[in-house]
Every structure is written in C-alpha cells, then in structure tokens.
Amino acid sequence: xxRSERSEKxxxxxSTILGMPVFEIxxxxxxxxxxxxxxxxxLNLVVALEESFGIAFxxxxxxxxxxxxxxELMLDEKLGAS
Amino acid sequence: MIEIPEPPLSRADCTKLAAEIVRSPPRDWxxxxxxxxxxxxxxxxxxxxxxxxxxxxxxLDIWNGPYGQIEQxxxxxxxxxxxxxxxxxxxxxxxxxxxxxxxxxxxxxxxDELERQVRDTAExxxxxxxxxRLQGNPKILIGNLPAPPWKAxxxxxxxxxxxxxxxxxxxxxxxxxFCRIVSGAAIFDVxxxxxxxxxxxxxxxxxxxxxxxxxxxxxxxxxxRLAARHFRxxxxxxxxxxxxxxxxxxxxxxxxxxxxxxxHLGPDYPGNVFVDFQRRLLxxxxxxxxxxxxxxxxxxxxxxxxxxxxxxxxKREHFSxxxxxxxxxxxxxxxxxxxxxxxxxxxxxxxDNPVEREWVKAQLPAVTVIEVPKSPLLYGETxxxxxxxxxxxxxxxxxxxxxxxxxxxxxxxxxAGATSLESFIRSLEMVVTLGNFEEAQLPRxxxxxxxxxxxxxxTRRHDEAQLxxxxxxxxxxxxxxxxxxxxxxxxxxxxxxxxxxxxDWVVDTxxxxxxxxxxxxxxxxxxxLERQVRQCGGRTLHGVFHPTAKNxxxxxxxxxxxxQGSSDPGRWYLxxxxxxxxxxxxxxxxxxxxx
Numbered sequence: 001x002x003r004s005e006r007s008e009k010x011x012x013x014x015s016t017i018l019g020m021p022v023f024e025i026x027x028x029x030x031x032x033x034x035x036x037x038x039x040x041x042x043l044n045l046v047v048a049l050e051e052s053f054g055i056a057f058x059x060x061x062x063x064x065x066x067x068x069x070x071x072e073l074m075l076d077e078k079l080g081a082s
Numbered sequence: 083m084i085e086i087p088e089p090p091l092s093r094a095d096c097t098k099l100a101a102e103i104v105r106s107p108p109r110d111w112x113x114x115x116x117x118x119x120x121x122x123x124x125x126x127x128x129x130x131x132x133x134x135x136x137x138x139x140x141x142l143d144i145w146n147g148p149y150g151q152i153e154q155x156x157x158x159x160x161x162x163x164x165x166x167x168x169x170x171x172x173x174x175x176x177x178x179x180x181x182x183x184x185x186x187x188x189x190x191x192x193x194d195e196l197e198r199q200v201r202d203t204a205e206x207x208x209x210x211x212x213x214x215r216l217q218g219n220p221k222i223l224i225g226n227l228p229a230p231p232w233k234a235x236x237x238x239x240x241x242x243x244x245x246x247x248x249x250x251x252x253x254x255x256x257x258x259x260f261c262r263i264v265s266g267a268a269i270f271d272v273x274x275x276x277x278x279x280x281x282x283x284x285x286x287x288x289x290x291x292x293x294x295x296x297x298x299x300x301x302x303x304x305x306x307r308l309a310a311r312h313f314r315x316x317x318x319x320x321x322x323x324x325x326x327x328x329x330x331x332x333x334x335x336x337x338x339x340x341x342x343x344x345x346h347l348g349p350d351y352p353g354n355v356f357v358d359f360q361r362r363l364l365x366x367x368x369x370x371x372x373x374x375x376x377x378x379x380x381x382x383x384x385x386x387x388x389x390x391x392x393x394x395x396x397k398r399e400h401f402s403x404x405x406x407x408x409x410x411x412x413x414x415x416x417x418x419x420x421x422x423x424x425x426x427x428x429x430x431x432x433x434d435n436p437v438e439r440e441w442v443k444a445q446l447p448a449v450t451v452i453e454v455p456k457s458p459l460l461y462g463e464t465x466x467x468x469x470x471x472x473x474x475x476x477x478x479x480x481x482x483x484x485x486x487x488x489x490x491x492x493x494x495x496x497x498a499g500a501t502s503l504e505s506f507i508r509s510l511e512m513v514v515t516l517g518n519f520e521e522a523q524l525p526r527x528x529x530x531x532x533x534x535x536x537x538x539x540x541t542r543r544h545d546e547a548q549l550x551x552x553x554x555x556x557x558x559x560x561x562x563x564x565x566x567x568x569x570x571x572x573x574x575x576x577x578x579x580x581x582x583x584x585x586d587w588v589v590d591t592x593x594x595x596x597x598x599x600x601x602x603x604x605x606x607x608x609x610x611l612e613r614q615v616r617q618c619g620g621r622t623l624h625g626v627f628h629p630t631a632k633n634x635x636x637x638x639x640x641x642x643x644x645x646q647g648s649s650d651p652g653r654w655y656l657x658x659x660x661x662x663x664x665x666x667x668x669x670x671x672x673x674x675x676x677x
Contacts (some may be wrong), residue, residue: 012094013094016094016097016098016101017094017097019101037187038454039293040125040126040293043126043289043292043293043295044093044097044126044129047093047299047443048092048093048094051093051094052092052094058288059288059291059292062288062292063292080260
C-alpha cells in the first residue's frame with residue numbers, strides 16, 4: 001500500500017465513522033473541533049482502523065489517537081513510513 | 083432499496099449502513115422505539131441493531147440508558163427512560179454489576195449467604211421488569227446473565243458445589259420463571275448466545291477497560307441478530323404449517339424405485355442424515371407447527387414406510403394433511419390450506435426439487451418457499467435459519483394445537499356420517515363456555531387477535547397495553563371456549579364491546595377461530611355479549627364489518643343475526659330489548675345470564 005493509498009483509506013474510514021465529508025478532514029481534525037468525534041465514535045474509529053489496516057492498537061495507543069496527524073504517525077509506526 | 087450484506091460486517095461498513103438506513107429509511111418499514119439499558123455501555127450496539135433490524139424492514143429509534151443504572155432508570159417513574167414512549171425495552175444485566183460478590187467472591191460466601199444473594203439478584207430483576215411493565219406496558223426483553231470473564235475457583239470450578247455455572251444457572255432460571263408470569267416480558271438469551279459464540283470470543287477486555295463496553299464485535303453482532311429476530315417475531319403472519327415433500331426430503335432416494343428397504347433412512351450415512359432431519363421435524367410438531375405431506379408417490383407405498391420402516395420417526399398421525407398422489411403440488415397446497423382452515427400465507431413449503439419450488443412460487447405467491455440446499459446435511463440448519471417458525475412465546479395452546487387438528491379429522495369423519503348439520507352438531511356433544519377476559523389470558527387473547535383473519539369482523543390487532551386500557555375504560559371483553567367429545571378446542575372466540583354513550587354500545591372486535599365455524603358458537607358468543615351489554619345498561623348494540631382480503635366469510639354476520647342495516651353499509655344495529663335465545667344444539671356454560 002502506498003502512502004497515498006493509505007491516506008485515502010484513512011480519510012474514507014474517518015469520513016464513514018464520523019459522518020463528515022472527506023474534504024473537510026485535515027491533519028488537525030480532532031475531537032476538539034468535530035462534534036461527532038465523541039468517545040463512542042472514537043472507539044468505533046479505532047476498531048474500524050484496526051479492521052481496515054489489519055493492525056491492533058494497545059489500550060494506551062487507543063487513547064492517544066486523538067487527531068488525524070497522530071493517527072497518521074501511528075500508522076507510519078505500525079505499517080512502516082515508506 | 084438498501085442492500086445489507088451477510089455478516090460478519092466490518093465496523094466501518096456497519097456504521098456506514100446504519101447511517102444510510104437512518105438517513106433515508108423506506109416509508110413502509112415498521113417503526114420501533116427501542117430503549118437499551120445495561121450494566122455496561124450499550125451505545126456501541128446501536129449500529130449493529132439498526133442494521134440487523136433493517137434486514138426485516140424494521141427501523142429502530144434507539145435510546146441508550148446510562149451504564150450501570152438498570153434499577154434506577156427502570157424503577158423510578160420520573161427517569162429519562164420513561165420520558166418518551168418506548169415500544170421495546172431491552173435490558174442487559176451482568177452479574178458483575180448486580181452482585182459483585184456472586185461474580186468474584188462466591189468461594190468466600192457461605193451456602194446460605196450465596197443462596198440469599200442469588201434470590202436477591204433475581205428478585206431485583208423481577209422488580210425491574212414489573213416496574214417497566216407498569217409504565218406504558220412496552221414489550222420487555224430481559225437478558226439473562228452472561229458469564230463473567232474468569233472463574234474464582236479456576237480449574238476446580240466445575241467440581242465445587244456452588245460453581246460459577248451453578249450460580250449463573252440459578253439466577254437465570256429464576257429470571258425465566260418470572261418471565262413466564264409477567265405478560266409482555268420475554269427472556270433475551272444472552273447466556274445462550276455467549277455459549278454459541280464462545281465466552282472467549284464474547285469479550286473485548288480492552289473495550290471493557292476503556293469504555294465499560296465488554297462486548298466484542300462478534301458478540302454485538304450476535305446480540306443484534308437475536309434482538310432483530312425477536313422484533314420480527316412480533317409482526318407478520320405467523321406460519322402454522324410446514325408442507326413437506328418426501329423423496330429426498332424425508333428419506334434419501336426415490337421410494338417408487340428403491341422400495342421400502344432401499345431408501346436411505348437408518349443409522350448410517352446417508353440414512354442418518356435424514357433421520358436427523360426427521361427429528362427436527364418432530365420437534366417442530368411438538369412446538370405446535372402442523373406438518374403436512376405433498377408428495378408425488380403412491381400413497382400405499384408411503385403408508386407402508388410410515389407405519390413399518392424401523393428408522394422412520396414420522397408416522398402417519400404426525401401429518402395433519404396428506405396429499406400423496408400424482409397431481410400438481412399447487413393443487414395439493416390449496417387442498418391442505420382448505421382442509422386445515424388456514425391461509426396459504428401461513429404455509430411453508432419444503433421440497434428438494436427446484437422445479438416444484440418454482441412451480442409453487444409461480445402459482446401460489448402467498449406460500450413461503452424455503453430455498454432448500456443441495457446437501458441434506460444442511461436441511462435442518464436451513465429450516466432453522468429461515469426463522470419462519472419463530473414465535474415470541476409458546477402458549478400451552480400452541481403445544482396442543484396439533485391435537486386439535488387430529489381431533490378435527492375425527493370430527494370430519496363423524497360429519498360424513500351425520501344426516502343433517504344440526505344432528506351433526508348435536509352428536510358432537512359440545513360445551514361452549516363463555517367468560518370475561520382475565521389478565522392471565524391476555525397473551526393468548528392478543529395472539530388470537532393477531533392471527534385470526536377469516537372470521538374476524540374488524541381485524542383490529544390490539545396489543546396487551548391497548549386491551550388493558552380499553553378494559554379499564556369500561557369495555558366488555560368476552561371469550562368463548564369449546565370442548566366436545568373429541569377433546570378441548572380451547573379458546574376459539576373473542577368479542578369486545580365498548581360503550582359509546584350509556585345507551586349505545588359498539589362491537590369493537592368479534593372473531594372466531596375457523597376450527598369451529600359453522601357450529602353456532604358465534605351465535606352463542608353474540609348472545610352472551612348482548613346480554614352482558616344489556617346488564618351494563620346498554621340499550622342498543624352497533625355492529626361494524628371492516629372488509630379485508632380474507633374476512634368475506636363473516637360479511638353477513640350481523641344481518642344474519644337480525645341486525646338492522648344503517649345508512650353506512652358496513653354498520654348495523656340491534657335494540658337489546660329482546661333477549662336472543664342460546665342455540666339449543668349444545669350446552670352453554672360459564673356466565674350467569676339470569677335476567
């Protein structure tokens with residue numbers, strides 16, 4: 001999976017779970033600026049990411065994925081940065 | 083049209099589908115207002131619930147109670163739970179929350195203390211259910227207890243006297259006990275689901291720790307499927323009869339070619355597969371489903387198999403109707419519907435031959451045709467998963483219904499020998515017992531309201547809450563039971579009259595089960611109703627007929643009983659000054675109608 005494919009998949013998943021259009025999602029999108037990103041949506045998002053990328057997050061990692069930028073960094077870590 | 087793929091669904095797909103369903107729901111779907119409240123967080127269940135209910139064209143409007151507040155929310159009439167009308171309340175309790183000692187410290191409890199806590203836990207849930215029932219009387223699905231994630235006694239758990247399993251079973255048995263009594267409440271078998279899924283796959287310990295949401299995706303999907311199955315069982319036409327083919331359905335091979343001793347039916351493969359399937363069919367029959375045969379065969383050959391084949395579990399008497407000949411199967415199905423007095427829409431057809439299935443589908447679209455898989459190994463599973471015989475509760479009358487029809491066969495024989503209808507009815511030595519509605523009978527009354535189509539004058543499908551309200555507001559509910567020398571037919575007729583003014587009463591509902599039509603029982607019930615309305619001060623009784631696709635047999639009921647027509651063609655009335663005599667061809671018992 002190339003980085004752009006990965007990024008596209010991430011946007012799609014975030015858009016689905018949070019119910020917001022892809023074009024509104026930026027690196028800074030976070031629970032602080034998106035009303036629908038509540039605690040239930042957050043955990044749904046984490047599970048959805050695990051399922052779409054075939055990875056697993058620890059409880060602590062789960063709590064840290066609190067913006068698109070942080071999620072992308074975590075994906076780099078789990079899937080390799082290339 | 084929203085298409086829903088088979089499970090398992092990914093979380094993203096499930097969320098997406100649920101959002102789509104809620105955004106643009108088809109107009110003709112059934113709306114259900116569901117409250118979910120559990121020991122744990124239940125919000126994660128919502129998208130699963132919405133998607134699974136959508137399979138049955140049910141649209142859910144879900145309210146989630148705060149976790150760990152089952153008792154507060156349900157027992158307090160001022161709680162948020164009761165702020166809006168709820169059609170269904172799904173309660174998901176866990177032992178860990180209700181009684182932590184029982185869940186984790188049961189080894190440290192004395193036998194007495196343990197027993198007391200088991201009783202208390204069940205009693206608390208009973209109060210919860212009874213409290214919910216009093217508030218608008220929604221349908222209640224009360225979960226039994228799932229297993230906690232680990233066992234205090236470890237390896238020895240199955241050996242100790244009060245093991246975790248014993249505790250769970252004791253509490254769950256008690257929940258079931260009160261569910262059988264409280265009307266409108268049913269067990270939601272979480273424990274059974276967990277066993278099927280495997281407790282290891284049931285829990286998600288990370289989600290339990292982070293969000294008090296202990297269920298895995300698999301568990302939530304299973305819970306949602308079961309809930310949807312319950313929702314579905316409340317609507318639609320209940321299926322009453324399973325019509326079975328024989329060759330390659332009840333046994334392997336073609337009887338006409340292989341003969342009794344050549345067909346595959348016996349202890350070894352492939353015969354054992356068919357014996358297993360017959361076992362399932364017998365269980366369905368025990369449950370109250372009528373079995374019927376539609377087979378292209380020589381009847382004599384089939385009778386020999388049924389009566390003398392050592393491995394054939396199904397006997398002739400298990401079939402309420404028997405169409406074994408070379409005529410086409412649509413004709414057979416029509417005759418079966420006639421013989422059993424049921425609609426084609428309450429018939430399910432099971433035949434291994436796709437050509438027969440297509441023929442029946444084309445000729446009789448009302449019949450439910452099961453898509454039978456090629457492998458007989460999958461027959462039972464397929465029938466089970468078709469959910470066609472799902473019923474919310476099994477009433478005792480369901481269980482003995484099969485006998486009713488066997489008695490009906492005997493009655494038909496007598497009818498053939500009797501010279502006139504009147505002498506036939508006299509020869510039955512019938513006793514019609516009239517009575518007023520009693521609370522304990524409400525589930526059965528609601529069931530009869532829901533499934534009687536033909537002799538039903540207004541086809542009003544009241545539920546228990548509506549009935550209770552009507553009775554409270556002064557309505558008269560009368561029921562008729564019939565027994566004769568062949569047996570007890572049970573509850574067969576219902577009538578409800580409501581006061582419009584002090585003088586004028588209206589028959590809200592009048593229905594009879596088709597089993598007893600043509601014997602004058604309807605006249606006895608009407609006479610009883612008229613007399614009681616008169617006793618309550620009514621002077622005139624108004625009757626209404628709402629035509630449906632099926633109730634033509636009841637169209638002339640009021641004129642036939644001397645009611646005067648009015649300017650409205652579907653409305654009649656009768657002055658109650660004159661007392662209608664009871665029919666003389668049978669005895670009428672129950673209510674006292676002295677002037």
